[in-house]
Amino acid sequence: MNPTTTVDQATKSGTALQLSRRAHLIPASPIRKLAPLADAAKARGIHVYHLNIGQPDIETPACMRSRLKELDAKVLEYSPSGGTPAYVESLQHYYQRRLGMDLRTDQILATTGGSEAILFAFMACANEGDDVLSLEPFYTNYRAFATMAGLNIRPVATRGRDGFHLPAREAFEQALTPRTKVVIICNPNNPTGTVFSREEIEMLAGFCREHGLFLISDEVYREFVYDGRHATSALELPNADDFVIVVDSLSKRYSACGIRLGALVTRNKSVWDAGLRMAQGRLSPPGLAQFIAVGAENLGEEYTRDVVKEYQHRRDVLYDGLRAIPGVSLTKPEGAFYCMPTLPIDDADRFASWLLRDFSHDGATVMVAPATGFYASELGQHEVRIAYVLNEKDLRASIDLLRIALEQYPGRTA
Amino acid sequence: MNPTTTVDQATKSGTALQLSRRAHLIPASPIRKLAPLADAAKARGIHVYHLNIGQPDIETPACMRSRLKELDAKVLEYSPSGGTPAYVESLQHYYQRRLGMDLRTDQILATTGGSEAILFAFMACANEGDDVLSLEPFYTNYRAFATMAGLNIRPVATRGRDGFHLPAREAFEQALTPRTKVVIICNPNNPTGTVFSREEIEMLAGFCREHGLFLISDEVYREFVYDGRHATSALELPNADDFVIVVDSLSKRYSACGIRLGALVTRNKSVWDAGLRMAQGRLSPPGLAQFIAVGAENLGEEYTRDVVKEYQHRRDVLYDGLRAIPGVSLTKPEGAFYCMPTLPIDDADRFASWLLRDFSHDGATVMVAPATGFYASELGQHEVRIAYVLNEKDLRASIDLLRIALEQYPGRTA
Numbered sequence: 001m002n003p004t005t006t007v008d009q010a011t012k013s014g015t016a017l018q019l020s021r022r023a024h025l026i027p028a029s030p031i032r033k034l035a036p037l038a039d040a041a042k043a044r045g046i047h048v049y050h051l052n053i054g055q056p057d058i059e060t061p062a063c064m065r066s067r068l069k070e071l072d073a074k075v076l077e078y079s080p081s082g083g084t085p086a087y088v089e090s091l092q093h094y095y096q097r098r099l100g101m102d103l104r105t106d107q108i109l110a111t112t113g114g115s116e117a118i119l120f121a122f123m124a125c126a127n128e129g130d131d132v133l134s135l136e137p138f139y140t141n142y143r144a145f146a147t148m149a150g151l152n153i154r155p156v157a158t159r160g161r162d163g164f165h166l167p168a169r170e171a172f173e174q175a176l177t178p179r180t181k182v183v184i185i186c187n188p189n190n191p192t193g194t195v196f197s198r199e200e201i202e203m204l205a206g207f208c209r210e211h212g213l214f215l216i217s218d219e220v221y222r223e224f225v226y227d228g229r230h231a232t233s234a235l236e237l238p239n240a241d242d243f244v245i246v247v248d249s250l251s252k253r254y255s256a257c258g259i260r261l262g263a264l265v266t267r268n269k270s271v272w273d274a275g276l277r278m279a280q281g282r283l284s285p286p287g288l289a290q291f292i293a294v295g296a297e298n299l300g301e302e303y304t305r306d307v308v309k310e311y312q313h314r315r316d317v318l319y320d321g322l323r324a325i326p327g328v329s330l331t332k333p334e335g336a337f338y339c340m341p342t343l344p345i346d347d348a349d350r351f352a353s354w355l356l357r358d359f360s361h362d363g364a365t366v367m368v369a370p371a372t373g374f375y376a377s378e379l380g381q382h383e384v385r386i387a388y389v390l391n392e393k394d395l396r397a398s399i400d401l402l403r404i405a406l407e408q409y410p411g412r413t414a
Numbered sequence: 415m416n417p418t419t420t421v422d423q424a425t426k427s428g429t430a431l432q433l434s435r436r437a438h439l440i441p442a443s444p445i446r447k448l449a450p451l452a453d454a455a456k457a458r459g460i461h462v463y464h465l466n467i468g469q470p471d472i473e474t475p476a477c478m479r480s481r482l483k484e485l486d487a488k489v490l491e492y493s494p495s496g497g498t499p500a501y502v503e504s505l506q507h508y509y510q511r512r513l514g515m516d517l518r519t520d521q522i523l524a525t526t527g528g529s530e531a532i533l534f535a536f537m538a539c540a541n542e543g544d545d546v547l548s549l550e551p552f553y554t555n556y557r558a559f560a561t562m563a564g565l566n567i568r569p570v571a572t573r574g575r576d577g578f579h580l581p582a583r584e585a586f587e588q589a590l591t592p593r594t595k596v597v598i599i600c601n602p603n604n605p606t607g608t609v610f611s612r613e614e615i616e617m618l619a620g621f622c623r624e625h626g627l628f629l630i631s632d633e634v635y636r637e638f639v640y641d642g643r644h645a646t647s648a649l650e651l652p653n654a655d656d657f658v659i660v661v662d663s664l665s666k667r668y669s670a671c672g673i674r675l676g677a678l679v680t681r682n683k684s685v686w687d688a689g690l691r692m693a694q695g696r697l698s699p700p701g702l703a704q705f706i707a708v709g710a711e712n713l714g715e716e717y718t719r720d721v722v723k724e725y726q727h728r729r730d731v732l733y734d735g736l737r738a739i740p741g742v743s744l745t746k747p748e749g750a751f752y753c754m755p756t757l758p759i760d761d762a763d764r765f766a767s768w769l770l771r772d773f774s775h776d777g778a779t780v781m782v783a784p785a786t787g788f789y790a791s792e793l794g795q796h797e798v799r800i801a802y803v804l805n806e807k808d809l810r811a812s813i814d815l816l817r818i819a820l821e822q823y824p825g826r827t828a
Contacts, residue, residue, distance in 0.1 A: 017626055017656055020595075023538040023688035032495065032694055059488040068482040068702070074473040076672040081446065112526055112674070115696040124437040128542045128564050144695025150542050150564060181434075212431055242431055258490040258701030260526070274437035280446055281558025282529040287672030288482070288702040 025147045030140055030373020037356035038367050047364040048356070049390065049398040054190065054337065056389045058255040058307055064295035071291060079287045081279040083110025083263075087290040090297050091248070091263055098222075099233055109264045109275045110285040114220045114249030115141065117264035117275075118184075121245045122149040124274040125214040126181035133175055133183045135166070137340065137374035137383075139190045139218065154180065155376040160342050160383065163331035164192035166200045172207050183208055186218040188231050191374045191385040192340045193315075193333030195225050198232045205237050205244070213243065214271075220249040220262070221336040223304050226312040229334055241267035250289075252337075254296055255307075259289035311337050314388040314395055321399035322386075325406060327414055337389055340371060342382050346411035348372055352384065359405050366401045382413075439561045444554055444787020451770035452781050461778040462770070463804065463812040468604065468751065470803045472669040472721055478709035485705060493701045495693040497524025497677075501704040504711050505662070505677055512636075513647055523678045523689045524699040528634045528663030529555065531678035531689075532598075535659045536563040538688040539628040540595035547589055547597045549580070551754060551788035551797075553604045553632065568594065569790040574756050574797065577745035578606035580614045586621050597622055600632040602645050605788045605799040606754045607729075607747030609639050612646045619651050619658070627657065628685075634663040634676070635750040637718050640726040643748055655681035664703075666751075668710055669721075673703035725751050728802040728809055735813035736800075739820060741828050751803055754785060756796050760825035762786055766798065773819050780815045796827075 031052050038048050082088065088105045095101045095108075111117040118141070126132065128150030134142055136155035146153050156175045158164040172183075185204060188195045196204075201217075208215040217234035225231045234244045249262035264275050279285070315333055322328050327344030345351045348370035355365050371383035388395060406412060445466050452462050496502065502519045509515045509522075525531040532555070540546065542564030548556055550569035560567050570589045572578040586597075599618060602609045610618075615631075622629040631648035639645050648658045663676035678689050693699070729747055736742050741758030759765045762784035769779050785797035802809060820826060 017628065017682070019538055019684050019688055020541045020544075022541070023684075026688065026691040026695065028691050029495070029694035053492075055489075055492055057489065060490045065485070065488075065490070068485055071479070071482055074479075075471065076474045076479070076670045078467075078469055078671045081443070112700070113696065113698075119696075123562055124433055127434045127436070130434075141695045141697070144692065148537055148692065148695070214431065256490045257492045258698060260698060260700045268431070270433050270437075274433055274440065277440040277442050278558065278562065280443035281440065281555045281562070282527065282533075283555070284527075284672060284674060286526070286674045286700040286703060288706075289700060292702075 022147050022150065026144050027140070027373070031369045034352055034356060034367065037353055041356045041360070041365060045363065046360045049364065049366045049394055049401065051386045051388075051390070051398055052367040052369040054252070054387045054389060055257055056252065056255045056337070057391060058310070060256045061254055061296065061299055061303060063298040064254060064256065064292045067292040067295040068288070076287055079284045079290055081284060082276050083108070083285055084290045086294045090294045093297060099236065101235060103265065107265060107267050107272060109272060109279060110290065111262045111264050111279070112285050113251060113260040114218065114247045114262040115145070117247040117262050118142065118216070118218065119145045119148060120264055120275045120278050121214075121216045121247065121271070122146060122151055122182065123278060124271050125216070125245070126151050129179065131177050131180040133172065133180055133213070135185060135189070136376055137164070137191050137371060137380060138184075139186050140373045142184060143376070153376050157377070157379065158192070158194070160330065160340060163334070164189065164194040164340065166196060166203065169203055169207055172204070176211060180211070180213060182214045182216060184216040184218065188221040188224055188335030190221060190336050191338045191369070191371070193336050193338045195229050195231055195335035201232045201234060202237065205234065205240050208243050209239070214245060215240070215243055216245045216247060218247040220247065220252055223253050224308060224311055224337055225335040226308070226315055227334070231335060235265065243268070245271055250293055250296070259292065260286050261289040261293055311388070314390075314392060317392055317395050318386065318388045318399065321396065325403045327406065338385055338387050340383050340385050343384060344406060344412055344414045345382055345409060346413055347381055348384050350411055351409060354409060354411070355405055359408065361401055361404050364397065364401060366398045366405070436561050436564065440558050441554070441787070445783045448766055448770060448781065451767055455770045455774070455779060459777065460774045463778065463780045463808055463815065465800045465802070465804070465812055466781040466783040468666070468801045468803060469671055470666065470669045470751070471805060472724070474670045475668055475710065475713055475717065477712040478668060478670065478706045481706040481709040482702070490701055493698045493704055495698055496690050497522070497699055498704045500708045504708045507711060513650065515649060517679065521679060521681050521686060523686060523693060524704065525676045525678050525693070526696075526699050527665060527674040528632065528661045528676040529559070531661040531676050532556065532630070532632065533559045533562060534678055534689045534692050535628070535630045535661065535685075536560060536565055536596065537692060538685050539630070539659070540565050543593065545591050545594040547586065547594050547627070549599060549603070550790055551578070551605050551785060551794060552598075553600050554787045556598060557790070567790050571791070571793065572606065572608070574744065574754060577748070578603065578608040578754065580610060580617065583617055583621055586618070590625060594625070594627060596628045596630060598630040598632065602635040602638055602749030604635060604750050605752045605783070605785070607750050607752045609643050609645055609749035615646045615648060616651065619648065619654050622657050623653070628659060629654070629657055630659045630661060632661040634661065634666055637667050638722060638725055638751055639749040640722070640729055641748070645749060649679065657682065659685055664707055664710070673706065674700050675703040675707055725802070728804075728806060731806055731809050732800065732802045732813065735810065739817045741820065752799055752801050754797050754799050757798060758820060758826055758828040759796055759823060760827055761795055762798050764825055765823060768823060768825070769819055773822065775815055775818050778811065778815060780812045780819070
């Protein structure tokens with residue numbers, strides 16, 4: 001034993017055990033930190049309408065759920081790290097059918113939800129200390145994954161008055177730093193409901209191409225587009241194979257959020273290979289999820305059409321309802337199942353807490369997500385994210401409650 | 415637009431798109447890179463006995479699998495980020511029953527396999543560039559997670575001639591650097607089959623306590639101990655609540671590797687809280703897995719007893735069989751279902767490839783994991799990891815093949 005080493009090191013022992021910097025930086029879910037207030041409201045007998053979370057009430061297709069009754073494996077074994085051939089091929093067929101796109105199975109990597117695909121993509125494309133350029137407001141968990149990967153999010157603001165569409169390319173140029181390695185976009189967008197046009201996506205791709213950046217395109221809401229729109233997949237772009245990485249998920253497409261199954265899709269062989277090695281580290285994606293996922297191959301086109309029709313109707317109900325409330329402003333959401341209205345309030349966090357703690361009407365209240373959690377900058381104080389995942393009746397009741405709440409809220413502005 | 419910025423940045427565009435350093439560093443699975451050779455052997459009609467992977471052939475308990483037939487949820491929803499109350503409470507009961515330990519539900523965090531618990535623990539306890547002290551040989555995927563977290567593994571060697579038991583504390587003191595933040599141990603050990611004694615674990619805990627280090631104790635093989643041994647859980651240690659983090663998993667315990675369900679268990683509130691925030695980032699652990707996991711509550715003590723008895727018998731068959739092969743040396747494995755014999759060979763990687771590519775006997779061969787993948791240093795060239803997850807008949811056939819192969823192998827030494 002070297003006593004010198006021991007003595008030197010022992011000086012460390014006086015200090016309390018420190019967590020890592022990133023452990024401190026990883027944000028608590030801005031939605032989930034309101035959960036105790038919602039629980040308390042429910043404990044007081046108040047019905048809480050959840051507009052705060054993208055958990056659809058649509059049934060997971062029976063042809064997926066019924067697979068569980070058919071499982072006859074006696075041993076629930078590891079699957080291949082990149083996914084079972086059956087699952088990966090089912091995605092291959094999906095891309096062929098849905099986007100007319102011939103992808104090879106070694107361009108599709110099964111992941112544990114879209115979440116893991118985001119983490120793998122961040123890890124593969126950028127070093128600790130590098131920058132990720134992201135539209136703002138953004139899906140709040142980008143920040144969690146960026147922090148885990150040691151990356152900084154550099155926001156490019158989009159504004160409600162523009163329907164949260166892309167700013168001119170100058171805004172991206174100005175946000176660029178020597179350490180920018182990646183641009184991430186969510187299209188159709190969570191939390192804003194914006195569907196970016198082909199021209200917008202091409203502008204962004206041109207920006208990435210010129211500056212040698214990866215483009216991570218989070219397309220988990222691909223199906224959810226209204227008024228006849230088409231969500232351009234970054235996989236459709238010409239001359240973009242080397243820098244495009246698509247994040248996909250079954251969560252929303254088949255209302256199967258809990259199974260945790262998604263994919264990372266890229267034609268860049270090095271990125272796919274790095275993803276596979278990370279996937280090997282964690283051994284397998286969830287096996288039961290993969291087993292039922294292939295049941296989706298039995299769905300006809302009418303499945304998506306009917307679901308989208310239902311959401312479009314809800315969107316209309318919500319949009320018309322919110323517009324009719326004095327002081328509320330929003331542009332018509334184009335896709336996904338979120339919108340981000342500006343409310344006549346002093347502070348979205350305070351308002352969201354007040355709804356749960358101090359407000360109720362006829363024994364009910366609503367829960368919304370304060371927009372501040374979707375911003376890296378100080379913006380968003382007057383906005384909330386509303387998920388229209390409730391049926392029409394509940395949605396109408398929620399809008400009524402919101403109208404009444406805004407009349408009573410002490411921090412009402414304008 | 416600021417043209418200066420554009421021109422400056424444009425100089426980047428000439429360079430090819432670079433992956434991150436960590437993307438290059440994350441190792442390919444040392445087992446899975448032999449897979450193409452195994453596939454080719456099978457394509458030639460050769461039967462391959464898999465001694466290379468810890469995929470048990472024991473059935474997943476029927477009381478877990480049958481839960482799938484009972485699932486009547488119409489929407490497969492997100493579960494709470496830290497796990498469903500039912501799953502977390504089932505683990506709470508397990509710890510009470512199995513270790514006589516009263517844990518609170520906010521000391522148990524559901525994770526996507528033990529894998530995710532390792533990643534969360536690394537991320538929470540150490541910054542990029544910090545060191546992790548690990549016994550060597552180690553579970554190969556520690557390296558993948560350390561690389562993802564930006565950590566360096568500093569090995570402390572254990573040796574086959576000592577049954578891979580811990581070296582004296584001096585070896586740990588010598589491996590310590592100013593950036594060491596964490597010690598990770600796997601007990602019972604993968605890949606060596608060693609069960610560390612209470613005294614060894616206490617020595618290690620004393621070392622961690624004195625130097626202000628976290629102790630990550632990977633106990634996913636807790637049940638698999640032979641000859642009446644007890645695997646000491648780090649959770650049993652006195653005065654260790656603030657620095658002990660246990661990694662747990664249902665994969666081996668219930669032969670359910672494919673469902674991807676585990677847990678991070680710690681009495682350190684800050685670590686648990688950091689884990690929960692990372693868990694919120696990825697939304698939920700797999701829901702179907704959690705749903706069937708609670709079925710394990712119906713298992714009596716005889717389940718584990720019978721499984722362990724079967725593995726102990728296999729261990730005996732393997733140990734006696736390997737010892738009888740000239741030039742092979744090993745100490746008797748004490749737990750898990752692995753052993754790491756030293757073989758009379760020039761190079762374990764070459765031997766493992768040769769078995770698949772050039773050898774067969776009566777139409778069969780064996781696949782083993784070269785030990786080099788379990789070492790950070792240059793050690794392990796003469797060792798292979800053997801998983802005794804096959805039934806007795808197949809295990810005996812495998813040992814015979816290994817004996818014959820070692821007689822024929824051109825790189826045989828001694």
